[in-house]
Amino acid sequence: MKVFNINHGSAIPLHLQVEDLLRELIKNPEYQEGKLLPNEVALAKQLGISRNTVRQATNKLVFERLLIRKKGVGTTVSKDNITTKLDKWSSFTHEMGEKGVTFRNYEIGVSLIDADDEIRRLFNITRKSKVVKLERLRGLDSGPVVLFISYFHPRVGLTGEEDFTQPLYDMLERTYHTVAAVSKEGISAILADKELSEKLEIEVGDPVLFRKRVVCDPGGRPIEYNLGYYRADRFTYTIEIERG
Amino acid sequence: MKVFNINHGSAIPLHLQVEDLLRELIKNPEYQEGKLLPNEVALAKQLGISRNTVRQATNKLVFERLLIRKKGVGTTVSKDNITTKLDKWSSFTHEMGEKGVTFRNYEIGVSLIDADDEIRRLFNITRKSKVVKLERLRGLDSGPVVLFISYFHPRVGLTGEEDFTQPLYDMLERTYHTVAAVSKEGISAILADKELSEKLEIEVGDPVLFRKRVVCDPGGRPIEYNLGYYRADRFTYTIEIERG
DNA sequence: TATGTCTATATGTTCATACATATTCAACTA
DNA sequence: TAGTTGAATATGTATGAACATATAGACATA
Known part of the structure; x- marks a missing residue:
């Protein structure tokens, strides 16, 4: 002892x-x-x-x-489950680091794909453009917590060779001199389908917190489209708001 | 002065x-x-x-x-406390009003109940205190969208006779001179149980966006504990964040 | 069986006091 | 003039003490 x-x-x-x-x-x-x-x-x-x-x-x-x-x-x-603050808008890696919780990547996949309609409209790019898709499964020692899927505007010039283990937005700033400035988010609840249930290690039909995020540069132009699927039993989104 | x-x-x-x-x-x-x-x-x-x-x-x-x-x-x-006005913080009625959507109450129930452990701890009140519980089912013409359950600190002096059809926080301010100032929120995803499914007119097991909110006075003391259950198919939480 | 009362216990509040240390600025000195 | 010293000032750290109050559990009562 x-x-x-x-x-x-x-x-x-x-x-x-x-x-x-x-x-x-x-x-x-x-x-x-x-x-x-x-x-x-x-x-x-x-x-x-x-x-x-x-x-x-x-x-x-x-x-x-x-x-x-x-x-x-x-x-x-306190036995509160993992929470994150939306007011300190920052990358997930940072949020977790601050709390002394060890967060690690389970899987990382990078690919160059054809942009679908939604992404073309968002990024205002032409039909033939390719975008980088980044898929990250992250979690604690006890298991996965969230599946992130990101699409990047061709402007940031990702090649698929990057080191995505470091905090994402830091990397973007340092490497591409792109300062992420504004984020729009939508949060919703969905049910896990087969693919989600396998990746997050839950059952089909279990509740999943689904978050869309559009990250823009200081000029308001979208540079990243980020989808987050959170295990509802292991994650709660926390927001603290002050009225002016 | x-x-x-x-x-x-x-x-x-x-x-x-x-x-x-x-x-x-x-x-x-x-x-x-x-x-x-x-x-x-x-x-x-x-x-x-x-x-x-x-x-x-x-x-x-x-x-x-x-x-x-x-x-x-x-x-x-501190000068940089301007940071994250997640402004838009307002009652649901306002949010909807701004969007030009007609929102109406389906059901309203007020009752005086014994505070359970969680509420006693939050409000820092004694075992025997009673609190006002306000239950509101709200939605559009097409059907219910959200079930709100609110608990109020005895300090606000609610009697159960109030007119809860008006926007809630406006009413609190006007009537009780209590200025709601800070809000803490947690968002999660759950599955509808029998009671929820009946009230929201969905199936048992359908996804529901669950939001806890603690509204505090300027001194940081909680005055309202608010639970919101949103039909995930009809509602998405939208947040816009600016980085300091 | 409830209900009420007492009591030990642990945190909550508040005070008076003392000394440590960082900052500023003015006065002194090389 | 440039640099040092030292006092005044404000926060930082730490102690000891006292009483208030919420809680749980034991005990007694109706």
Whole structure:
């Protein structure tokens, strides 16, 4: 059993040390399953610090909704499922990285295809144009969570040779000097068909959160058409909105 | 010039009162333009409370990135908080009205119920509190589109006698002088159960877009918990996002 | 069987206090 | 003039203490 300790003389403030310690501690399965954390007074005593300092540390985690405190009961780990914020519009890789969740690619496929009607209209391109289609299945260790299908405007000049393991929009910016600026999204619910059910490892007819996204450059011209199919049991879209 | 005051005897904790006060204060143009807020010690003295309590209030705003504290300098309002006006945030009636679609109520039910655990936790109320539950089935001439279920914090003082045919948030503002300011949403996909299928006039197992929404007052305290069940075949959630 | 009451427990709130440290700016110095 | 020093100021960190209040469980009561 690993023992956590606090260094009073360190340059690192105590509450930050405690915060880190707690972040490690709550990875323990028993806490993930809902067991109460050591209470504040005991924790303070055990670490040789004051209760206020413990609270200063837990405050941050409570704010992040990682911990839930209940008066008269105790403190537990929040068991919210994976969420993402729409307000910080960013690539999925980033969102996941921020939360300390390990996200990885299951499958990546790149191909050069003929644009269908919808895509031609969106990108305003001619009948004969080819577009790059990027298919990514992403998820956690426990299994796939989302299937992304992206189509890119020929203007970005993708060849199909790119490294798509890095965060997507970073790559676009760095490599193509294209700054993604505006995104339009539509969210809907659908049922999994055979192909989706196989890829997402669910049953045919299971609910899937379907998200369309059009990413435009600063001039408002579409550069990417992105379809996202999320396993509804593992993913919730979270939005925080402030009124002007 | 409006004077802000703190009520020591109130049931509302001091730090929440200070938080509200600051949220109002920083709307002042001079602070929006970068002027330093009154320093913590002065603020505490002026309000007749301790510096710790002032910090407890500002901590929250700092965490929300509304305020920026700089050691040795002072505290200012964050400038880039303009970021994501996911504006368009408005009641469903408005959204539809803007689109020129005639929306009407199919069914409205109001009842006074005992709060369950989730609602008690959200509203931070005691076991015995009753809350108003508002159920609205809305749609077009062609049939229902969405089932709304709302729970209101006792603080808004609903009695069940209200006229719920008018746009909801307008009514709240006009009638209760409560300005809904922040909304948190989670969107997910579910399958229709028997009750849902009957109300929305679909089949059991059809996909339904499920949206949870927490509406808070300017102090960040929840005033409404709103569940929306949308027929996926008739409704798509649309979001437009601009990057800061 | 309910219902109510008490109690131990854990978090919630608030205060007074002390010292650490980053920033600014003015005064001093090479 | 350029650079250093030092005081004033503001936030950052940390402690100890006290009382408030919600919760769960044990116990007693109708």
